[in-house]
Amino acid sequence: MSIKATLFPIFMYAILAPLPLVSGEYYTHVLNISFYYVVMAASWNLIAGYTGQFSLAHHAFAAMGGYTSALLVIHYKIPILLGIPCGGILAGAFGYFLGTLCLRMRAIYLGLSTWAFSESFRITLSMSYKLTRGDLGLSTPRLLETAKAFPYYYIFLLLAIVCLCIMYKIVHSRIGYYMRSIRDDEEAALTMGVDTVKWKRFVFVTSSLFAGIAGAFHAHYIGLLSPVSVDFNEMAILLIMVITGGLRTFAGPIIGAISIEILSELLREYGEIRMVLFALMVIVIMRVNRDGIVGIGRTVLPRIRYSTTY
Amino acid sequence: METSLADNGERILETRDLTKTFGGLTAVNGLSLNIERGEIRGIIGPNGSGKTTLINLISGIYRASSGAIYLDGARIDRLKPNVRTSMGIIRTFQIPKVFRNMTVLENMLVPAFSDSQGDRYKYGREVIQEAEDLLRFVQLYHMRDELAKTLSGGQIMLLQIARGFIVNPLKLYLMDEPFAGVNPQIKGVIMESIKEMNREKGVTFIIVSHEMPAIRRLCGRVSVMHEGRRIAEGSLEEVANIPAVIDAYIGG
Numbered sequence: 001m002s003i004k005a006t007l008f009p010i011f012m013y014a015i016l017a018p019l020p021l022v023s024g025e026y027y028t029h030v031l032n033i034s035f036y037y038v039v040m041a042a043s044w045n046l047i048a049g050y051t052g053q054f055s056l057a058h059h060a061f062a063a064m065g066g067y068t069s070a071l072l073v074i075h076y077k078i079p080i081l082l083g084i085p086c087g088g089i090l091a092g093a094f095g096y097f098l099g100t101l102c103l104r105m106r107a108i109y110l111g112l113s114t115w116a117f118s119e120s121f122r123i124t125l126s127m128s129y130k131l132t133r134g135d136l137g138l139s140t141p142r143l144l145e146t147a148k149a150f151p152y153y154y155i156f157l158l159l160a161i162v163c164l165c166i167m168y169k170i171v172h173s174r175i176g177y178y179m180r181s182i183r184d185d186e187e188a189a190l191t192m193g194v195d196t197v198k199w200k201r202f203v204f205v206t207s208s209l210f211a212g213i214a215g216a217f218h219a220h221y222i223g224l225l226s227p228v229s230v231d232f233n234e235m236a237i238l239l240i241m242v243i244t245g246g247l248r249t250f251a252g253p254i255i256g257a258i259s260i261e262i263l264s265e266l267l268r269e270y271g272e273i274r275m276v277l278f279a280l281m282v283i284v285i286m287r288v289n290r291d292g293i294v295g296i297g298r299t300v301l302p303r304i305r306y307s308t309t310y
Numbered sequence: 311m312e313t314s315l316a317d318n319g320e321r322i323l324e325t326r327d328l329t330k331t332f333g334g335l336t337a338v339n340g341l342s343l344n345i346e347r348g349e350i351r352g353i354i355g356p357n358g359s360g361k362t363t364l365i366n367l368i369s370g371i372y373r374a375s376s377g378a379i380y381l382d383g384a385r386i387d388r389l390k391p392n393v394r395t396s397m398g399i400i401r402t403f404q405i406p407k408v409f410r411n412m413t414v415l416e417n418m419l420v421p422a423f424s425d426s427q428g429d430r431y432k433y434g435r436e437v438i439q440e441a442e443d444l445l446r447f448v449q450l451y452h453m454r455d456e457l458a459k460t461l462s463g464g465q466i467m468l469l470q471i472a473r474g475f476i477v478n479p480l481k482l483y484l485m486d487e488p489f490a491g492v493n494p495q496i497k498g499v500i501m502e503s504i505k506e507m508n509r510e511k512g513v514t515f516i517i518v519s520h521e522m523p524a525i526r527r528l529c530g531r532v533s534v535m536h537e538g539r540r541i542a543e544g545s546l547e548e549v550a551n552i553p554a555v556i557d558a559y560i561g562g
């Protein structure tokens with residue numbers, strides 16, 4: 001990594017660290033959640049944007065990470081900081097399983113299968129009342145003594161920055177070439193020597209792992225888990241964030257996650273109507289530029305190169 | 311017709327009783343072919359005679375229904391396509407396949423950095439140099455930072471062909487209709503690149519084409535396919551006079 005790429009995250013941390021001093025308790029909480037969504041959106045973009053595997057199970061992996069960690073902490077009294085990686089690992093393992101099932105599937109079939117997977121997971125959570133307390137929700141031990149947003153801000157900021165650095169590394173390594181070649185033409189990638197099976201599995205596992213870890217942090221912050229988090233709405237929000245910001249771009253999901261989460265708070269009084277607004281916004285953006293806000297930025301600032309850089 | 315490097319009569323590829331059926335249809339039917347090292351072999355035959363299916367079988371896109379394929383004496387017909395690439399087999403597609411949302415240069419780097427090339431990605435800078443040289447060679451260098459989807463049809467064909475040249479080792483290059491839909495200037499560039507790679511690097515080619523003038527200039531030997539079988543083999547002049555070949559083309 002170049003000096004610039006190493007300094008950039010430190011720079012971002014330095015800029016963003018003082019923000020809660022001005023944002024107040026409530027908006028600090030909104031920022032915490034938006035950092036969670038940054039990790040979710042960016043990791044979904046790895047699989048859907050870069051690799052072209054339109055999985056609709058990403059929210060399920062987050063819930064899986066949350067439930068796994070919470071249940072381990074509650075029943076086996078393990079430290080939360082150990083529970084969280086366990087949640088990530090289990091989500092990664094299921095990512096491997098789901099990725100293997102979907103190896104030969106194209107577009108719509110992969111979407112349907114992964115959606116069916118999340119629905120089954122949601123129903124299982126709902127029905128395993130003894131273990132998960134079903135729709136009543138599972139109250140989850142908090143990572144810190146307090147429920148105040150302020151200290152969590154630094155946890156989520158760090159989480160987002162670390163995850164993004166790892167993803168940046170992946171996308172800008174040779175693996176990035178494999179991912180994008182698979183997205184553009186899997187058969188051609190295969191005959192060009194890319195082990196498509198191996199790399200599709202890799203991306204399924206990696207993105208699920210990120211989702212599982214983010215989901216676990218989220219659960220130990222909010223203090224409550226419920227099957228509602230595996231509602232399709234939750235997946236739809238991720239889709240909206242990534243598409244608005246820019247599918248297949250690195251900055252897109254980051255911009256999309258933060259702006260949609262904040263917008264969604266500003267429009268809170270409109271309730272479910274927000275989803276309609278967002279849907280309309282997605283349609284308009286797709287018509288203007290398929291690469292979302294980042295794509296529009298590129299046409300405005302043509303200096304910005306295509307290639308991998310953004 | 312120039313004689314080829316390493317033309318010592320050694321066999322590089324052999325298909326033995328190769329058969330591929332799709333449901334009731336037999337696209338390739340008991341095909342036995344021998345390709346010599348350093349040869350530029352033409353494959354001709356009317357539409358639907360199984361030429362593309364043969365390329366798909368050799369490159370591993372399709373699994374053979376029966377029969378066997380040997381590369382340098384080693385059986386390869388059960389290997390995955392990417393493994394065959396690592397053994398030195400590369401191909402182009404009749405309907406060109408490039409990575410449309412990657413730049414021209416990035417398209418070249420996919421095979422160079424792929425699993426088939428071991429740890430060659432560690433020499434990134436040299437590989438990029440090589441890729442750029444190849445792009446100059448096929449006159450696409452000025453497009454290196456453009457997305458592949460912005461290229462013209464002929465340029466896409468050129469890119470598809472140039473991309474394969476970066477693979478190392480490169481033993482056998484399968485080209486499916488490399489001259490289809492390209493203008494005469496690009497056709498010339500493609501022919502030159504084939505001749506040069508054959509002469510300088512000893513690459514063996516199998517070229518499927520309907521373009522008889524190009525086949526005549528490039529290929530010492532052609533195999534004629536009809537209904538999945540090989541019905542004739544020899545120089546283009548020889549096979550053109552065989553009644554079965556004339557029947558196949560006229561009778562369909």
Ligand SMILES: Nc1ncnc2c1ncn2[C@@H]1O[C@H](COP(=O)(O)OP(=O)(O)OP(=O)(O)O)[C@@H](O)[C@H]1O
Nearest residue numbers: 332335337355356357358359360361362363364404
């Ligand atoms: N995937 C497939 N499924 C079913 N049938 C197929 C498939 N691929 C090829 N065929 C059939 O096999 C036969 C041979 O097709 P192939 O594409 O190999 O011919 P070809 O010689 O390449 O023809 P052309 O000159 O038109 O390219 C055709 O009848 C074709 O319809």
Ligand SMILES: [Mg+2]
Nearest residue numbers: 361362363404
């Ligand atoms: Mg064909």
